[in-house]
Amino acid sequence: MSWSDISGHEKQKEFFRRAAVSGRVTHAYLFSGPPRVGKTTFALELAKFLNCQNPTERGSCGQCKNCRLIANLAHPDVSLLSSAGDYLKIDQIRNFTRWLNFKPVEGKIKVGIIKEAEKLTEEAANCLLKTLEEPPGESVIILITSQRASLLPTIISRCQLIEFSPLSYSEIYRHLVEEKGWEEEEARKVASLSPGSWAKAEEIKKGKGNLEDKFWELWNKLKDQSHPLLMGSWFYDNQEQLPLIITFLEQYLRDLWVWKVTEGQYADLLFFEKEKVEEEAERQEAETWKRLIILVDNLISDISGNLNRDIALCRFLFSWRGECNHASSSRN
Template sequence: MKLANIIGHGEIIRALCRAVEQNRVSHAYLFAGPDGVGKTTTALAFGAALLCRQPDCGDACGQCRDCRQVAGQNHPDLHRIAPEGASIKIGQMREMLRRITLSPYQGQRQIFLVEQADLMTHEAANCLLKTLEEPPAGTVLVLISDRPQALLPTILSRCQIFTFHPLPAEQVAGILERETAVSRDELELLARLTGGCPGRAVRLAGMKGGYFAVRQRVVDMAAGLGRASVTEACRQAALLAEDKEQALVYLELFLLWYRDLLVWTETGAPGLLFNQDYLPLVDREARFYSRTRLLAIIKEIEGTRDSLLANVNTRLALEMLFMRLAGAA
C-alpha cells in the first residue's frame, strides 16, 4: 500500500508525496476520473502515507504498525464511507461528523475516504459542506467520484482536485499480468477493451464464467433482445435474475455494448470502441437504433443497476429493463 507501487498517474503521485514530505497537506481532496482508473487505490496509498510513523520521501514506509493496519484494512483512523444502497445518506454524514469531533485513536490525523461521493443525497452533501467550511485540524477528507460534475460547486471549490486519466493499454496489461492469471493474449485484449481503467480490467478478468465467454453471451443477448418478444425478454430476465451479483456484471457489459453503438453512430471511429473486435456486429446493430433511442437505453440500464444496488426485486427490475430493450414497455 505505497504510492510508489502505483502504475501510472505520475504527476498526481509526485504531488501527493510532495505534500506529505513538505507537510503541506490540504484538508480536502477530490480524486476524479472514470470508474476503475485507480482513484481508490491511490486514495488508500495516500492515506497510508499520511498515517505512516516514518514516511520515506512522502510515501509510506510499508513496514510500521500503521502501514500494516492500512494494508489490513483495520486502521482505526482510516474511515471509508460508501453508498448504502443507491446513495450516501444524511445519517452516514452525521456519523462521519461525530467521528471527526473525536481525537485520532493512535496518531496525529484522521483520514476519511468518501467513495462515489457524487451519490450523496442533497442533505448529505450539505452536511459535508459544513465540515469543509470549518475543517478540524488533523482531518483529511478525500472525495472519490466518477462524476464530479454532479457534486455541488461549493464542495468542488473547497477541494484540491486531482483528475485521473485512463492509462495506456500497455500499463493496464502490466497491472493485469501482476494481479490476475489470464493469458498474455487475453490480457492484451482485455486491457484495450476496458478503456485504460485497470480496476475495471481486473474486475472483469476475475468474472465468474470467464470474461470473454460472458461478454459473448451479453452481445448475443443484446442483439437478440432488440427483436425479441415479451415472452422471450421475460425468460432472459428470469435466467439472469438467479444471481444478482452476476446480473450487475452483465449490466456493466450491456452499458459498454450500447455505449459502443452510440459512439459508432456518432463518430464512426473504431479506436474509440471498447469492443473493437466486434466491429462488424457493432456496425450492423448500430443501424437499428437512433441516437435518442441509444441514450434512452443507456439511461434505463443505469437506472436498473442503481435499483439492484438499492435492493429492489431483481427479477422485476430486469424484466422491466429487458421488455424496454425489446421495445415492449
C-alpha cells in the same frame, strides 16, 4: 505497498509527494475520474503515506503499525465510508464528522475517505459542507466520485480537485498480470479491449464467451447488410451489453485492417484467431476497413457522449451501408 505498487497515476503520486514534503497537504480533496481506475486504493495509500512512521520518496513503508492497520482497514484514525444502499445519509455524515473532530489516537493525521460521494443526499451534503468550511485540525477528507457533475457545486468548490484519467493499455496489462495473476496472453487481449479501467477488463473476462457470440450475431447482420430499420429490435434486446459488443466490433475491424495492410505478416498481433480474420480481410480494401473503424469510433464517442442512442445507432448503420456500397461500386 508503496506508491510503486499502484499502477499508473504518476502525476498524482508526484503531487502528493511534493505536498507532503513542503507541508502543503490541504484539508479536503476530491478524487474524480472514471470508475475502477484505482481511486480508493490511491486514497488508502495516501492515508498510509501521511501516517507512516518511516515514509520515503517511494511512499509508505507498508511495515509499521500504522501502515499495517490501515491496510486492514482497522486504523482508528482512518475511516472509509461507503453508501448504505443508494444513498449516503445524513446520520452517516454526522457520525463521520463527529469522529473527524477527535484528535488522532494512533496516527499523525485523521483521514476520512468517502466513496461514491455523488450518493450524498442533499441533507447529508449540507451537513458535510459545514465541516468542509471549518475543517478540524489534523484531518484530511477525501471525497471520491466517478460522477462529479452530480455533486453540489458548493462541495466541489471546497475541495482541491485531483483528476484521475483512464489507465493506459500498459498500465492495465501490468495490473492484470502482476496483481491479478492473469496469463500474459489473456491479459494482452483483454487489456486491448478495455481502454481505461479494470471494470471493463473484469466485465469482459466474465462475459467473454457470451459477448463474443453476440458480436458475431451483429457482424453477420452488418455483413448481410440487414436494413438498419430492421436491426432496431436486436439493438434493443442487447442494449445493456452494447458498449462491450461494439468494442469487440472495433477490435475485429482493426484485426481485418492490420491483416490487410501487413498482408498477414503479423498474425501474433491479432485479437481474434487467424482463421476468423484472413478470409474476411480480403473482402475489402485496407482503406475501407480503416473508414469502418472510424465509423465505429464515432459511434463509441456518440454513445458515451450525450447523443441519443437510437439516433447514434441509426446514423452509424446508414453510414456503414453507405461505406460498404461505395466500396463495392468502386470495385465493379
